[in-house]
Amino acid sequence: MAQMGRPRAFDRQQAIEQAMHLFWEQGYETTSLSQLKTQIGGGISAPSFYAAFGSKEALFKEAVQCYLESYARVTDALWDDEIAPREAVELTLRRSTKMQCESGHPKGCMVALGTMSAPKHEHAHVTKPLAVSRARTHAGFVRCVERGIAMGELAEGTDAQAMGTAFSSFLLGVSISARDGVKISVFNTSITELMKLWDAASNER
Amino acid sequence: MAQMGRPRAFDRQQAIEQAMHLFWEQGYETTSLSQLKTQIGGGISAPSFYAAFGSKEALFKEAVQCYLESYARVTDALWDDEIAPREAVELTLRRSTKMQCESGHPKGCMVALGTMSAPKHEHAHVTKPLAVSRARTHAGFVRCVERGIAMGELAEGTDAQAMGTAFSSFLLGVSISARDGVKISVFNTSITELMKLWDAASNER
DNA sequence: AAACATATGTATCGATCGGTATAAATATGC
DNA sequence: GCATATTTATACCGATCGATACATATGTTT
Numbered sequence: 389m390a391q392m393g394r395p396r397a398f399d400r401q402q403a404i405e406q407a408m409h410l411f412w413e414q415g416y417e418t419t420s421l422s423q424l425k426t427q428i429g430g431g432i433s434a435p436s437f438y439a440a441f442g443s444k445e446a447l448f449k450e451a452v453q454c455y456l457e458s459y460a461r462v463t464d465a466l467w468d469d470e471i472a473p474r475e476a477v478e479l480t481l482r483r484s485t486k487m488q489c490e491s492g493h494p495k496g497c498m499v500a501l502g503t504m505s506a507p508k509h510e511h512a513h514v515t516k517p518l519a520v521s522r523a524r525t526h527a528g529f530v531r532c533v534e535r536g537i538a539m540g541e542l543a544e545g546t547d548a549q550a551m552g553t554a555f556s557s558f559l560l561g562v563s564i565s566a567r568d569g570v571k572i573s574v575f576n577t578s579i580t581e582l583m584k585l586w587d588a589a590s591n592e593r
Numbered sequence: 594m595a596q597m598g599r600p601r602a603f604d605r606q607q608a609i610e611q612a613m614h615l616f617w618e619q620g621y622e623t624t625s626l627s628q629l630k631t632q633i634g635g636g637i638s639a640p641s642f643y644a645a646f647g648s649k650e651a652l653f654k655e656a657v658q659c660y661l662e663s664y665a666r667v668t669d670a671l672w673d674d675e676i677a678p679r680e681a682v683e684l685t686l687r688r689s690t691k692m693q694c695e696s697g698h699p700k701g702c703m704v705a706l707g708t709m710s711a712p713k714h715e716h717a718h719v720t721k722p723l724a725v726s727r728a729r730t731h732a733g734f735v736r737c738v739e740r741g742i743a744m745g746e747l748a749e750g751t752d753a754q755a756m757g758t759a760f761s762s763f764l765l766g767v768s769i770s771a772r773d774g775v776k777i778s779v780f781n782t783s784i785t786e787l788m789k790l791w792d793a794a795s796n797e798r
Numbered sequence: 799a800a801a802c803a804t805a806t807g808t809a810t811c812g813a814t815c816g817g818t819a820t821a822a823a824t825a826t827g828c
Numbered sequence: 829g830c831a832t833a834t835t836t837a838t839a840c841c842g843a844t845c846g847a848t849a850c851a852t853a854t855g856t857t858t
Contacts, residue, residue, distance in 0.1 A: 393834025395823040418622050421816055433837060434817070440835090443789040461622055496708075503701075503769045504709035508620040522773055550782035551777065554814065557783065558759065561766030564708045570758065577755035578762065584793045585786055598804020599854040626846055638807060639847070645805090651845065
């Protein structure tokens with residue numbers, strides 16, 4: 389049987405994406421219900437909102453999930469063993485930076501900026517998936533350096549934690565710089581610089 | 594003549610510092626008046642608050658100024674021509690990172706995290722001094738690289754903008770990483786790595 | 799002492815916060 | 829047609845938002 393009852397007047401998935409843009413731009417606590425209601429589906433009522441999503445927090449969770457399954461996948465290369473580790477790192481840096489500078493959505497990365505999305509202690513649990521994602525990406529960079537060492541591409545004494553943190557923190561900083569208007573072309577030359585960290589630890593120079 | 598009227602029951606400068614800690618931790622929009630009133634001077638009333646500071650926005654401005662004149666000065670070396678440019682860069686990275694990981698105040702840098710302090714367009718002007726400070730620090734890194742080139746320490750073809758952005762974005766990212774609990778010892782090894790970018794462009798290897 | 803200046807406590811302002819109760823509107827299943 | 833299921837619109841909830849009126853307390857100046 390098909391759906392019973394009166395059909396919803398707005399597209400639910402599209403609504404989640406519009407909410408994601410708002411949360412991405414302003415964070416969880418700063419984004420108000422009235423803002424969400426105004427933006428979603430060209431304007432919906434409070435009962436429609438709660439019938440569809442349950443609560444502001446529940447919608448945020450869906451918006452985060454939506455982000456993690458789409459935009460956040462620019463870091464997937466870090467876990468792809470079919471890609472050479474150096475290339476995986478560079479690809480991730482360039483893909484993420486490109487995404488963060490794209491037009492059509494807020495600048496920066498929702499995961500990185502999520503640090504200040506719900507700064508109040510009482511709301512900290514809401515942004516947990518974002519913190520998990522940050523930890524995962526950081527671990528991904530470290531893992532690639534470790535792969536480089538294991539493959540004999542990087543010197544034995546290379547500090548994977550140190551180099552991984554350098555890549556990771558740089559990428560987190562891109563979110564702030566991108567909001568400040570730094571252009572993708574500058575980031576790209578900067579990434580070319582940053583990759584010299586890898587080459588400096590390389591065995592084949 | 595001394596001050597007339599009933600004397601204030603709390604220390605105004607200390608109040609600004611307490612407010613600075615709150616704004617640093619949570620941002621401008623997320624920090625509420627009631628939170629500020631509760632924390633300041635062990636609890637003050639609304640009229641006392643407004644008599645002393647004028648408004649939430651005015652207090653934020655003072656808190657930002659207080660931060661810029663104290664904690665933010667960890668980047669001063671970038672503009673000190675008596676310090677060799679490479680040392681100025683490394684000193685700034687280590688000093689700022691150390692400060693951001695210190696206990697006794699919120700983790701991270703108020704200037705960096707200020708990007709999400711007042712994300713609503715209507716409040717953007719409030720965080721302008723923080724944006725100016727970020728631009729200044731970025732320019733300071735670029736300037737040090739340019740000094741390195743001018744002094745013949747770095748190769749002629751070195752891209753100052755690219756390397757400066759690498760240092761700058763890394764340092765911005767430290768604010769987010771520090772909030773995630775990354776330890777100062779890790780950052781320090783990471784900075785040692787990062788400085789190899791300078792050495793890779795150096796003439797005397 | 800009186801006059802004045804400033805800070806404080808209580809009580810409250812209109813606006814907005816996240817969230818709901820109620821009932822009318824619109825679909826499907828029989 | 830009629831019962832059922834779901835969404836809609838209107839109106840409203842108590843709590844909190846940033847900010848203020850008013851009277852009282854506490855100091856200096858004269």
